[in-house]
Amino acid sequence: MKTFFADEQKRHDPSFFLSSGAPQPNPEQPERVERLLSGARAAGLEIVRPKDHGLGPVSAVHTPEYIDFLGRIHERWQRIEGASKEVIPNIHPIARTGSYPASAVGQAGYHMADTSCPISEHTFESACWSASTAVSAAEAVMAGDAWSYALCRPPGHHAFRDVAGGFCFFNNSGIAAEHLLKDAKRVAILDVDLHHGNGTQGMFYERRDVLTVSIHADPVRFYPFFWGHADERGEGFGLGYNLNLPLARKSGDDIFLYALAVAIRRVEAFSPDALVVALGLDAFEQDPFGGLSVSTPGFARIAEAIGALRLPTVIVQEGGYLCDELGDNLTSFLTGFGALSG
Numbered sequence: 001m002k003t004f005f006a007d008e009q010k011r012h013d014p015s016f017f018l019s020s021g022a023p024q025p026n027p028e029q030p031e032r033v034e035r036l037l038s039g040a041r042a043a044g045l046e047i048v049r050p051k052d053h054g055l056g057p058v059s060a061v062h063t064p065e066y067i068d069f070l071g072r073i074h075e076r077w078q079r080i081e082g083a084s085k086e087v088i089p090n091i092h093p094i095a096r097t098g099s100y101p102a103s104a105v106g107q108a109g110y111h112m113a114d115t116s117c118p119i120s121e122h123t124f125e126s127a128c129w130s131a132s133t134a135v136s137a138a139e140a141v142m143a144g145d146a147w148s149y150a151l152c153r154p155p156g157h158h159a160f161r162d163v164a165g166g167f168c169f170f171n172n173s174g175i176a177a178e179h180l181l182k183d184a185k186r187v188a189i190l191d192v193d194l195h196h197g198n199g200t201q202g203m204f205y206e207r208r209d210v211l212t213v214s215i216h217a218d219p220v221r222f223y224p225f226f227w228g229h230a231d232e233r234g235e236g237f238g239l240g241y242n243l244n245l246p247l248a249r250k251s252g253d254d255i256f257l258y259a260l261a262v263a264i265r266r267v268e269a270f271s272p273d274a275l276v277v278a279l280g281l282d283a284f285e286q287d288p289f290g291g292l293s294v295s296t297p298g299f300a301r302i303a304e305a306i307g308a309l310r311l312p313t314v315i316v317q318e319g320g321y322l323c324d325e326l327g328d329n330l331t332s333f334l335t336g337f338g339a340l341s342g
């Protein structure tokens with residue numbers, strides 16, 4: 001089986017973010033890639049460079065206004081006297097009206113949910129390649145591979161149709177799902193990242209061709225706070241096509257697997273033609289975010305349960321931050337997944 005990854009994805013190198021108001025080193029570091037690549041190799045996967053798929057698959061789920069913003073904002077920002085090196089917003093609309101600001105500062109607040117997605121010189125390039133990685137992994141499955149792994153970095157599941165947030169710019173899982181729909185009638189996205197996949201939920205909230213299911217730390221006291229609650233079930237045609245399973249802080253393997261069984265039952269009822277797994281490894285007990293307590297062997301058990309669905313599956317990397325076991329956790333997941341699904 002194949003891992004997709006392009007070196008350009010390492011060029012995005014954010015320096016800091018604000019945590020409880022204090023500047024901290026940004027945890028979404030290029031070093032993550034080295035650990036994840038060695039984890040994928042240890043699981044026996046071949047590393048393949050993705051094709052450059054351009055902006056077509058990205059514009060299938062993101063607005064042209066937002067794509068244009070991401071492509072040009074860094075250069076525009078440099079022309080503001082005294083501005084920061086990286087684009088970081090300092091004003092946000094409480095509610096959106098019909099108006100769209102012309103200024104770079106106004107647009108940054110409009111298109112960025114928080115301070116954890118600073119945009120530097122190479123961010124757009126890295127985000128585009130991360131999206132192409134997801135598309136190439138989807139195409140491998142569409143061409144007959146049982147499954148594939150997209151080493152997407154920067155990650156994607158906090159990115160909405162026209163908003164970046166939480167280290168994410170383009171929603172790679174959403175892009176993969178939309179691409180799979182070229183062949184499939186229905187696609188499910190199962191998000192096992194520590195944090196709720198709010199961008200993915202928002203993107204498909206009124207649709208019934210994409211089921212979105214997320215297991216995550218309860219947002220009542222955890223990022224992303226405003227989304228991920230159990231009563232968010234979809235709207236309009238999408239009502240009943242979104243399932244959130246928030247878990248108490250520090251929940252371990254058994255509780256996670258219990259929620260996963262509920263998630264899998266919902267996926268089975270949807271009877272999709274293909275599956276996207278939004279694979280965060282930050283539910284790990286030693287992850288710096290410390291929200292849940294999944295163990296290294298626990299990731300293999302999670303993968304085995306998902307692999308038992310025997311669906312054509314694209315595994316898309318989301319979170320999972322620097323700790324000694326980051327690579328081992330990926331190896332554990334990919335080995336567990338491969339054991340059941342071939």
Ligand SMILES: [Zn+2]
Nearest residue numbers: 193194195319
């Ligand atoms: Zn996360």
